[in-house]
Amino acid sequence: MKILGICGTNKKNGKAASEWFLNESLAAAAALGAATESIRLIQYNLKPCTSCDLCFCGKDCPLFSDPEDDGKELFDKVAGADGLIFSSPVYSYQQPACVINFIQRSRVFHERERGRLMGLRSLKMRDNPFSGKPVGNLAISATIGNEGALSGLLHNLRGLGAAPVICAGISLMEPVIKEMYKTCDVEKINRLFNGNVASYTENQEAIDMARSVGRYIYKTYYSEVFQKIKYHIKL
Numbered sequence: 663m664k665i666l667g668i669c670g671t672n673k674k675n676g677k678a679a680s681e682w683f684l685n686e687s688l689a690a691a692a693a694l695g696a697a698t699e700s701i702r703l704i705q706y707n708l709k710p711c712t713s714c715d716l717c718f719c720g721k722d723c724p725l726f727s728d729p730e731d732d733g734k735e736l737f738d739k740v741a742g743a744d745g746l747i748f749s750s751p752v753y754s755y756q757q758p759a760c761v762i763n764f765i766q767r768s769r770v771f772h773e774r775e776r777g778r779l780m781g782l783r784s785l786k787m788r789d790n791p792f793s794g795k796p797v798g799n800l801a802i803s804a805t806i807g808n809e810g811a812l813s814g815l816l817h818n819l820r821g822l823g824a825a826p827v828i829c830a831g832i833s834l835m836e837p838v839i840k841e842m843y844k845t846c847d848v849e850k851i852n853r854l855f856n857g858n859v860a861s862y863t864e865n866q867e868a869i870d871m872a873r874s875v876g877r878y879i880y881k882t883y884y885s886e887v888f889q890k891i892k893y894h895i896k897l
Contacts, residue, residue, distance in 0.1 A: 666700075669750070747876065794824070
């Protein structure tokens with residue numbers, strides 16, 4: 663099987679805790695035999711939905727034909743995977759904008775599921791790449807907000823016919839906040855972090871959490887029960 667890791671950091675370059683833990687998750691799945699790939703959504707030019715409503719009528723999204731839009735490439739990657747793992751930092755108690763934009767652009771596939779009920783099967787429409795796939799979701803925060811980031815994505819994926827089977831979030835207060843304030847020359851802040859603060863790469867609880875997500879996606883995919891029901895859990 664192949665697992666696609668989708669990182670929601672807003673950083674185009676440089677280190678990102680959410681990507682580091684995503685790679686730990688993928689490595690754990692790879693150790694069991696999975697092929698893996700990791701992408702950062704922010705590195706793709708994904709235009710926002712224009713609300714043209716053509717997909718509501720069973721037609722294809724016109725942005726898929728836009729040479730300046732990377733939506734087709736991204737959703738082709740989803741289609742080529744057997745399972746998905748999202749990993750994101752928490753922004754304002756929810757997913758970052760690049761993840762929200764990605765999910766909103768997937769509306770065309772949600773409407774495909776609705777179109778089945780409305781008799782629109784004969785009209786042109788891409789296959790739904792999310793349907794029947796096990797999905798894991800990681801949320802990495804500085805303090806609070808994991809629950810919002812996890813639950814917000816959960817409902818959208820469920821509406822797309824995917825199977826969110828494991829969600830995990832953790833607050834990495836000391837290393838993440840230290841990283842956020844590293845450029846601030848404020849004595850009070852410097853005193854707070856005056857000492858050894860372990861890096862997030864040394865947080866064994868977070869590492870175990872991330873690895874468990876990767877292993878569980880792999881094992882779920884090969885579950886006999888999941889294989890029998892995966893296409894019956896969508897709308």
